[in-house]
Amino acid sequence: MAMIDKDAFVASLNQDPEFAVAGRFFNGSMKLDMGDDPVLLTFRDGKLANLSTANTFDAADVAIRGSEEDWHEFLQLVPKPFYHDMFAAVVREGFEWSGDVVTLFAYYGAFRRMFDVMRQNATL
Known part of the structure; x- marks a missing residue:
């Protein structure tokens, strides 16, 4: 995850x-x-248990895709x-x-906070 400091983020x-x-x-x-x-984040009992490089065949409950340019904009401390x-x-x-739309919205508050923390650990 070149755009963020992986260890600091976890x-x-x-x-x-x-x-x-x-x-x-959340599990x-x-x-x-x-x-x-691409990265795969695995959560257990509400903790980020593992962050690893993802491959094409990795399944996930929720997936978010974006270009490098879009992620660069999204990870700004004060995004546009x-x-x-x-x-x-x-x-x-x-x-x-x-x-899974149910998982996405059931834990959207957690994901939103996760992205805020990700911004704080960006290496842009």
């Missing part, structure tokens, strides 16, 4: 009290296709309009999501 997310509350029951996975740098939130970025910009 540590920050697992220590974040807002994420701990919002994601406390699942999310695949992020960040241009040429419609890059401030993943739902807005999917609806108005070049991001796509797929997977």
